[in-house]
Amino acid sequence: MPFWLIAITFAVFVFYTDDYMIAGVLPELASDLGVSESTAGQLVTAYSLVLVIGAPLIAFASARRTRLGVFVGASVVFTVANLLAAMVDSFWQLMVLRVLAAGAAAACLPAMFALAPTLAPPEKRSAYIGIVSTGIVGALAIGVPFGTLWASLFGWRGNFIVFAGLCVLSMVLLFGVREQLRKPGELVSARTHLTALSSRPVVTVLLGNTILLGGALMMFTYFGPFAADFSNSSLRQRGLLFAVAGVAGLIGSIAGGIYVDKKGASAALRIGFALFLGTMVVFAILTVFAPIPLAVLVALTLVWSLSLYWNAPAMQTMLLDSAPDSATQVLALNSSSTYLGVTVGSIAGGITLALFSPFALPIAAAALSAVALLVIEVLGRRTATSERLAHDSAERTT
Structure with missing residues (x-):
């Protein structure tokens, strides 16, 4: 390195x-x-x-x-x-x-x-x-x-x-x-930056990133009360869970970047979304049988955190590919969308906790994650189709 x-x-x-x-x-x-x-x-x-x-x-x-x-x-x-x-x-x-x-x-x-x-x-x-x-x-x-x-x-x-x-x-x-x-x-004009940053591919990824992190960080922000009810975990045990989440996140971030280089950002995102959604669904099902053994919670926490940070390199790569001449600016917007997602997740999680119970958190997180996947897949596919049609039309004109 x-x-x-x-x-x-x-x-x-x-x-x-x-x-x-x-x-x-x-x-x-x-x-x-x-x-x-x-x-x-x-x-x-x-x-x-x-x-x-x-x-x-x-x-x-x-x-x-x-x-x-x-x-x-x-x-x-x-x-x-x-x-x-x-x-x-x-x-x-x-x-x-x-x-x-x-x-x-x-x-x-x-x-x-x-x-x-x-x-x-x-x-x-x-x-x-x-x-x-x-x-x-x-x-x-x-x-x-x-x-x-x-x-x-x-x-x-x-x-x-x-x-x-x-x-x-x-x-x-x-x-x-x-x-x-x-x-x-980047030595290009402000107008060029603004054009690139307002393009549909960039806006699509930023919107998807905000929604995804809103769901994921909702669980992270209120993971303490969820873990306490899910497995009757103590304060020390919850500290262990956060440590497990951190280590898994480190692994996921590095492994996700390597996978993107080999298979592409879209393929990596599908894996990350699938792991996250699957984990949230398992969490939701197991709440019926709570309290669950701590070992099960540790394993699920590992997969959940790994999947969350696995997606980060793929998101950033998609943004860089969409605006290659405005790398700093587009990643600045990505930073903003990340913190906006944290804010959205904190608010949505607080409302979910107040209206229902900690056990409703994985269901809400899964729903937001599914919306994020639809945004990136559907809007991304429409963008690619429209750009291909515009390219074909230009070629016929010339």
């Missing part, structure tokens, strides 16, 4: 973990700043919203900058914001600093995902995308537990200090591969 790929993946891990690391220390942070836990939770919401809105805008604004310049500038802002966050005593001061840190992350993440397929050998393009995606999975599987443990030893302010340090380490690694990062952004 090339060193530049390791450097980029580590940077993605740092930027994504910085969003989630507050989740484990909300009670202590809220108590120190004199706000409720629900109010303190808005720090996570603000970070996510900046990524949703800021990533596409910053990607356009920095389109002609070199990757190295964007990474270094944003990393400096990110580091300073985290250091200052460890010193403030006001919730609103902390909110401003979280917005600054999120803006820095939004400037870097799409460009990092776009750089991987640009520098990769053609036969390994999707595999490299999958490896970079492990930075996201690692943020949940490793970063959040690490941040919680660190905070238990040094307090919640220690989290911001350690992530400032990790960002400095990330800058050192990126500077070590600066020759690969001197490549400028």
Whole structure:
């Protein structure tokens, strides 16, 4: 594995973990700043919203900058914001600093995902995308537990200090591969970008990605209460389940990228959707016999998480194929659609939990996943047909 790929993946891990690391220390942070836990939770919401809105805008604004310049500038802002966050005593001061840190992350993440397929050998393009995606999975599987443990030893302010340090380490690694990062952004006009990004293939994949993640992250967000009722699992056992989900996600992201390179994105997506839908159906059937042995829940969790992250390289490859000259911009929109999906899943899961029970979650998740599959398959097929007819018509005209 090339060193530049390791450097980029580590940077993605740092930027994504910085969003989630507050989740484990909300009670202590809220108590120190004199706000409720629900109010303190808005720090996570603000970070996510900046990524949703800021990533596409910053990607356009920095389109002609070199990757190295964007990474270094944003990393400096990110580091300073985290250091200052460890010193403030006001919730609103902390909110401003979280917005600054999120803006820095939004400037870097799409460009990092776009750089991987640009520098990769053609036969390994999707595999490299999958490896970079492990930075996201690692943020949940490793970063959040690490941040919680660190905070238990040094307090919640220690989290911001350690992530400032990790960002400095990330800058050192990126500077070590600066020759690969001197490549400028996409040198095409804004009009060309907008035309590509508003095309039906791009919109179709983005819509499908949002719906799919809405269903998948609905289960992830409320997996605690579901697992507690499904197998009478304890808090420690549920911690084990999240670790299993993280490891399976890492494997799924890498394996999915390799499969896309060999068999194509469409074939990979069908496998990912089939595994996810099948797992949700099994979950729904077994709720009738709850409580189910923990070993069964572990096995199903492994397949569910693997299938979710298996799809990520395929989605990104389809987007890159649809807008090859606007890689950074289209992946910025993909980042936004991902966070939008998380928001949709959180809201839909909360409503499902309030109206029914945790056992209704896999049914709702399966329904959203089926809709996502229909969007990608049906709209994608119509797009391919219309483009083929337009091509044939043009050839007859000439």
